[in-house]
Amino acid sequence: MTDVSLIIGGPQGGGIESAGQVVIRALVAKGFNVIGTREYHSNIMGAHSYFHLRFTDKPARALRLPVELVVALDAESALTHVWDVSGKGFFVYDADSKDQDAGRIASMELSLKKRLKETLGPKGGATVGNAVRLVEERGATPIGLPLKALLKKVSDETASPLAAIAKTINVMGLAAGLYLLGIEYNYIAKGIELQFGGRPKVLKPNLVAAKVAVDYVEANYGKQRALPDGPHKGRRRMLASGNDIVAMGKVVGGLTFQTFYPITPSSDEAFYVEENMYVDVNGSKASIVVLQAEDELAAVNMILGAAAAGARASTSTSGPGFSLMNEAISMAVMAEIPIVISLWMRAGPSTGIATRQGQQDLLHAIFAGHGDTPKIVVASGDHREAFYDAIKTLNWAEEFQTPVIHLLDKYLAATITVLDEWELDVSKLEIKRGKREEAPGNDYKRYEITEDGISPMAPLGKVPMLVSSLEHDEYGMVTEDPVDREEMVMKRLRKWRTIANSIPEEEKLVLHGDPDARVTLISFGSTKQAILSAMEDLAASGIDVNFLQFRILSPFPAETASKILERSEKIIGVEANFQDQLSFLLRAHTGIYVPYRVRKVNARPLYDSEVVHAVEKIVKEGAREVVVSSGA
Amino acid sequence: MTDVSLIIGGPQGGGIESAGQVVIRALVAKGFNVIGTREYHSNIMGAHSYFHLRFTDKPARALRLPVELVVALDAESALTHVWDVSGKGFFVYDADSKDQDAGRIASMELSLKKRLKETLGPKGGATVGNAVRLVEERGATPIGLPLKALLKKVSDETASPLAAIAKTINVMGLAAGLYLLGIEYNYIAKGIELQFGGRPKVLKPNLVAAKVAVDYVEANYGKQRALPDGPHKGRRRMLASGNDIVAMGKVVGGLTFQTFYPITPSSDEAFYVEENMYVDVNGSKASIVVLQAEDELAAVNMILGAAAAGARASTSTSGPGFSLMNEAISMAVMAEIPIVISLWMRAGPSTGIATRQGQQDLLHAIFAGHGDTPKIVVASGDHREAFYDAIKTLNWAEEFQTPVIHLLDKYLAATITVLDEWELDVSKLEIKRGKREEAPGNDYKRYEITEDGISPMAPLGKVPMLVSSLEHDEYGMVTEDPVDREEMVMKRLRKWRTIANSIPEEEKLVLHGDPDARVTLISFGSTKQAILSAMEDLAASGIDVNFLQFRILSPFPAETASKILERSEKIIGVEANFQDQLSFLLRAHTGIYVPYRVRKVNARPLYDSEVVHAVEKIVKEGAREVVVSSGA
Amino acid sequence: MVRKWIDYKTEAWVQWCPGCGDFGILNAIYRALAELDIDPSKLVIVGGIGCSSRSVYYIKANAIHTIHGRAIPVASGVKLANPELTVVVTGGDGDLLGIGGGHFVALGRRNIDMTVVVYDNGVYGLTKGQAGPTLPVWLKTKALPHPNIQGSVNPLLLAFAAGYTFIARGYAFHLNQLKDLIKAAIQHRGAAVVDVLQPCPTYNDIMTNEWYEKRIYYLSEDSSWDPVVRSPQELKEKAPKILEKMMEFEDRIPLGIFYQNTYMETLEERLEKLMPGYLSSPPGRRPVTKPLAHPFELFKDKVVQV
Amino acid sequence: MVRKWIDYKTEAWVQWCPGCGDFGILNAIYRALAELDIDPSKLVIVGGIGCSSRSVYYIKANAIHTIHGRAIPVASGVKLANPELTVVVTGGDGDLLGIGGGHFVALGRRNIDMTVVVYDNGVYGLTKGQAGPTLPVWLKTKALPHPNIQGSVNPLLLAFAAGYTFIARGYAFHLNQLKDLIKAAIQHRGAAVVDVLQPCPTYNDIMTNEWYEKRIYYLSEDSSWDPVVRSPQELKEKAPKILEKMMEFEDRIPLGIFYQNTYMETLEERLEKLMPGYLSSPPGRRPVTKPLAHPFELFKDKVVQV
């Protein structure tokens, strides 16, 4: 069975992004499942960035550390990932960078320099050469590529000036690395073709570069044994990031109006919607208005207007932008306007680390907006869920005339996964628009008091009508009367209960694994796959855990959760925040206290390997709180 | 013993505000304790408005319904308060308004018109005359003042044209009413003098008007028996609204910078600070910069800047404005900048009813701002607490370099109370500014890692230094390093624990009443006095309850609360919101479920009488949830 | 059907103070709508929060009472979702130029076909008379404890800088002239702003009716005044005079249409260029009944056949 | 002590792309500060969020890296709390004119004595090249999937409408001229804005160095150019020309000081008028050690003796 992880690192803006894409395509071509994410600085060019990937015959769920291969395209990468390669792995680096010293790498974080000095100081200094010695001592195989010489060769073979083909070092690195792992040149070439196919001027030198690198490795380290092909060879598959998949869900799900204000890690979602804003469906064009707003206040208020005028509307943001949307969310509750906000969480508070992982916005999302404002909050656990949730959230918003927050995060946003056609089946999915009133009469009451709290909603432009952020009567007319007020509060409360009762429990939470396991992990959002992956390893080492994944955090599935958790002896909360926000919520709704906590706060994704270690620490060593800290 | 409640109502902008002030002053002059609040529409002129007061020998804690006196200065008031007068009370109205019909009062809420039609329809229609008949049938004494004729008399006696003295009808009404309650003319006159003393042209006719009204009542209803004087006659006392008292606290407490963006019910606080922005203390002038911002985003961001530059800074707002401050609050947590935000809650969601009561922002305040942002949240129970809290919040903000939210509400804002000099003693109060570094060295680290999580804070302008909303190292320098990140998260977490441990438990919660009582009410904020007042009545009717008042909601006093509540057999939550936000919080922190709930959601203050009824319903009749709905 | 002004009046009690300039503006709006015979079912009035913004309850139309400062983005959403609707924003100087200032600027840039009526009274009426963004410096109106220390912004100049293609100023109590300005603004294709000088007798005791009547005059009194700009070249020629007039606000205050640009495209037109068919099947009216198609069909750039 | 430009440089790695105009601006700032010999301890640099806003880490000073769009209010708070400090805001067009547009306008109204340097590249650099508020309509820069359908705002005109008392435009790669502009802006008493045209080679592949070099020229080439306005009368006389120049942005793009108003009071001066002593004991420096006094002493208007 194949299950291999790798890291390929280099300077941002230097081609590392496409290198990752090539690797993924090569591995998919060979028939594997792949998952790959990109770690990068909030910087346009020059800071360290890397792809972290895993490929396997099985479902590729989560990232793992250490990895079997590190490809370091520059000195900073070699030094940064010195701790990440496993004892049996390969460490590919630029042989010409041996003398480079961490102290003189401008872009490197000071604190990392210090750690390198501590680690490599005893070896004589924080140089790449000493890093390589360390890696080797630990059992890994260093592979020093003479990049300059190889580049010269590519230049000669393609008759191109060096400067024109400088970026092919990315492909040389990855080709060497993949070859060492047993991926044949033809798959690597396939990956390169898929990535650069449209640009022959780029394609050609990269193919040459890959060949040069593979030949070099073969010449110096011997012919490598090829890995058996993966099980999915030849299949038509899709490669999509979390951002992509949510955009796809929205487009497929009938979105007609999307606003955004640029913010990492949400912008690429809006961007992909924008790329697809004019969709050709069997010859007829369906258009989506995608508008860049002047700020997030405008972004959310525009969709309030659009939705009131009948559009199926959403916006997309991250923490700082979401904070700015609070007032409008409160208006959406009051005026009962259906909107969806995709909230791509990142490391906070405040601007925090814009391009890094965090799960810190759960409670803020639930309590966003002043004044008793319950709303639907859904957290997707992975790409497949995110796709369906993107459609469901649009449905729920319109069915219940309420704001819906779709919680996602940077890890999902930047992670590319491989999907099969059947995984995105939409044939059974319905578009629901709720009690939409297309032909309101003259006495139309926008806020008609109903049993279920939901009033038929006519879009603006049919008949005179009132939509109001002030307390109102059934017609939407402002009122301060205490009886009117109480009636409307109670109507909104009934609506909330309708929402809670209408959404099936199985949408709200999922128990993964053995229902009789004595240990239960609870979590929400993108930690899902790391936990599922860890469960397999834990089972192998005799620890039987199950995993209660909370998908809908509001309305909270209190009863079902209680029933499930009652059977558990040890409940462990796994969250990427320090307030243990899910555990807080669980206790608030059920009284159940979560005595064991696994926290990740270093703004890196959760790795399955960390979950394994943390659970072992808790179950075997009796630890109560474990902070896990992997990741570069 | 005297304990009397009254309502005086009339059109907004027609002098009803000063009428209430006169009444309060008259009653204070007679030696009573008084509490009085104003209910008014979000409107400048013409809509119905009223003062609701209570005066007593005892501490004047809370409002009560029904009242012993209704003074209705126009038809709308007479009709609106038809249900509010007690069986033994007086109902003073304009005799000339008898034929006026609710149907034709433009400013009256439609829904109230409907209720009046239902109630008075059987009597022949929703007229004032029929309202008077109803009141009379119920045992109250209607007093029809021929206002037009009396006004003519005032006009003659003062030799002023009618139009110039039209507003004296307010004083006529209140004078008649007070006289009926046993307040002698000389106290009424004193009240008038205190209110209008500075403006002789207004004073004179009002004194005459009062006399005319009192004479009329005496002539037609006989000389009334005077009430015995209250116990506080002759004392130097202060009359202050909640808005005033917070402003006073801030000024006394060393505020140097205040911003605001106008919003009801907070503006009057900023306004009173502004009036006192240039304070003369023993001949030397202390100035406070008070700046009206262009919006709440600017209001809060300006104080971030000012506080970073060494100012003791605060801003003041209500729900909609607070919603807009979320992002900056998150920055305050990240950049560790001390700011105080006074949050005057009102009826939401969204614009809601801008001038009416609500307690719906508790959870929003606690979870304001994305990204793990714990902050201090303090709720004042009454004016005295609000005064001290205004100072303490400034202290805590600076001691802990954190945002502090001071939760207040419309009821407190608009309620005037009488205070004695000793109640506002400041001699034992300290000004604390925390670890303030006035002479930072060249290697100054703004975010130095310390044991208690608190770093010495130098104001800007001393030495080059960095303050940052991005994740940073000890110097404030941006970093994305995972180790730096975790260290800083942990520093902030330690700081939060320091905060939780440093603030004494007795600041956080107060158990009122018999610690052994079997029934415990829990609540926060301005419901305090209604509950305390109700407890006296409940005790009288044999129901022994105590009251756990939560003053600091974050950090939450979980352990102490648990210990206290363990002893209770029945816990009843009393809140003016429909999400039972305090009960939610309590359970989240302690696991304790609050099975009984008293809710008020009609945007009116909580009356002690309602608490009594609700608790009786729960304790005697076994009700679980009681929605109380009094108030016009 | 030819409608009369009364057809646009709702039954709601109009909650303004006696003598408030808002009455004048409301009446002018009624009349402009009637003369244009706009179907109330296809008319959307969007208000922020303030005395003025309450107009939404008094005009028979589709109306949204939004939140303070956000009327323009909400209205933009409405218009772009259903461009066949006539959209009019009614709001105060505080709402549109203070808290909403950023959106006010952004609408100019976009040139969405809608009309913004600024009820410009120099104060925050509904919150009891604090200084508004158009209150001149050092004025001390009734409710202010100290004179206003913040300067004022010139709404016309701001609108011009932002890119509005129709800019006019009216006076609240000149019913006919104001009606004509609002009519012209609604008829204009593009983002139009009408700044209406509005006495607030309750709080602005300086800029009263008398104060204004003494100062105002109409640009059209100069018969050569022609604010229409049909080309970039004409803009260049006319701009100095237009801007000079916009800056006049002392002893003499000009009223009328200052600027009308007839060549600038609207955002809707640009959207139609990008996506032909947008106008006939816009976001608010496009039928959405079932999932569009399988992602493998729609997003071919993401599919790999390997 | 006379400082050199290098004295203002920090050790931090400057994270901009090769060829970025931000380098030019930063260098000009260093030099302006050095020529003015400003004490870094008394200098506050306030940045929003964006490539440009990162300048806060590169200038030796007291610095605040605030949140996106809010640098101006934060800076205003700093300045009003301690008016002896020199306050400079560094930010992008998106930060200052897009999300921060409302605050940009408000600062003009207030005329607080500080300097705003707009790094104007027409794009949202740090978020990867979306259209900025100064990107002209229909341009399709590299990262945009479709041409820009939103119009652009003219920062100079906007600043003028808002009330800034010093308005200049510079070019990122004209070190000396830009240095002089920034110097003059800092020296100016009042709210000053310097709009700096800044090539972003990574995302704005249209408005490149060549593009600019072909178009830019200096107002001072006309030796009669005098942007200083010393009285309302002079403003009236000079405004048409000033505005005409501000509107020029096609084949020819003028640089230099467009407008400097020397007679307008700053907000700090107004505060000092209201509260004599404010400037010498401002909010950030006034010692606060014990409660001011008993409320019965301070708030006599609330005390009744009955």
Ligand SMILES: Cc1ncc(C[n+]2csc(CCOP(=O)(O)OP(=O)(O)O)c2C)c(N)n1
């Ligand atoms: C976010 C927010 N901040 C403040 C308010 C309070 N508020 C209501 S109306 C108003 C100002 C009204 O002034 P203007 O827009 O000029 O309208 P006018 O009343 O003068 O017509 C304010 C500040 C609010 N409703 N929401």
Ligand SMILES: Cc1ncc(C[n+]2csc(CCOP(=O)(O)OP(=O)(O)O)c2C)c(N)n1
């Ligand atoms: C509230 C909020 N919204 C969005 C962002 C994301 N963001 C970071 S920088 C930036 C724009 C930068 O553009 P500009 O201000 O022009 O600066 P430049 O990078 O071009 O120098 C944005 C939108 C944010 N940090 N905060």
Ligand code: SF4
């Ligand atoms: S306060 Fe002023 S603007 Fe508001 S209704 Fe009264 S007069 Fe009109």
Ligand code: SF4
């Ligand atoms: S993206 Fe543009 S603005 Fe940002 S650093 Fe690179 S070149 Fe400069």
Ligand SMILES: [Mg+2]
């Ligand atoms: Mg106004």
Ligand SMILES: [Mg+2]
């Ligand atoms: Mg920019």
